[in-house]
């Protein structure tokens with residue numbers, strides 16, 4: 001088997017295991033999330049997907065294989081996770097990485113020195129650092145920030161550069177919750193021969209389906225909602241059309257940043273409750289948004305499910321849910337700092353998307369690597385707090401925030 005060629009490998013595994021790729025494709029989203037891709041037959045009849053915790057695989061004979069050779073290039077548990085993510089997202093292939101940053105880094109390798117990539121002006125700080133301090137500074141890729149929620153700004157950024165190879169869009173953005181029109185951006189990108197890449201971490205394919213709106217690649221920090229338990233660091237690249245598979249797969253197995261089997265097994269367990277968790281988190285987020293909007297010490301609330309959000313209509317049109325991320329400004333820096341000290345149930349910690357509610361101080365933590373003048377311009381001030389709403393009782397969360405804000 002040629003394990004540097006994705007198509008050859010996939011065909012061999014499918015042939016050996018008798019996998020039917022259309023299997024489960026017509027089922028509903030929650031059913032797919034619970035049952036997964038379900039390709040690997042298990043003689044013992046395990047209901048939970050077996051964990052293949054192995055680095056290497058025995059070959060039956062020279063030039064014969066089980067479909068697997070070495071876990072950096074392919075492992076049954078990891079493949080089941082990848083195929084389940086591809087099934088849920090509606091892509092032709094997903095690859096699982098050891099972090100969201102590793103997934104993003106692998107996508108940047110599609111570009112070369114001199115290429116221009118338009119990126120959200122309000123990006124996760126780690127993504128900004130990877131783009132600017134690593135790939136722009138050392139490898140000459142030109143990342144230009146643009147407010148993707150403003151289509152006129154995107155058009156003028158397009159008019160200023162010939163070599164635009166991709167748009168890299170977070171929507172909603174982290175942490176100022178700006179929403180971009182994915183369908184309009186796909187038209188603009190494709191009109192220039194560029195790819196549209198969407199970081200779908202905040203809403204996931206349960207609430208937002210970028211491929212159906214024209215995106216070419218979807219990336220994830222799987223650490224967040226897809227995992228949902230704050231216990232795995234993981235990332236995904238999901239590919240819509242077959243033509244990009246070989247290039248992305250070559251980097252994936254050459255660089256060796258594939259997800260390990262045990263983490264893949266935990267992720268498969270997590271996906272089974274994705275819809276339940278997101279519905280519960282969103283319902284609590286709506287209640288907390290209402291509470292924060294009425295609080296005298298909160299000057300502004302940013303939640304895409306709030307009818308006062310500037311892109312509320314767009315969110316209703318292109319997503320089926322609003323998620324559970326809320327950012328809010330307190331009336332003073334001292335109060336923002338005190339909230340972080342006083343919260344008891346809500347945990348002061350970096351990350352988001354899990355069943356435990358977390359609160360973060362973006363200017364210092366998640367976005368600390370972004371230069372102060374850029375932070376100030378896009379609204380990441382010293383009074384901004386970001387809340388990831390978990391599945392605790394809404395009344396308990398409200399009581400905790402209320403005492404912390406008092």
Ligand SMILES: Cc1ncc(COP(=O)(O)O)c(C=O)c1O
Pocket residue numbers: 099100101102124126127170174199201202220221222223233234235351
């Ligand atoms: C929107 C978004 N994308 C990507 C990442 C990076 O993912 P990871 O922390 O899993 O490497 C993060 C991390 O917070 C994020 O919030």
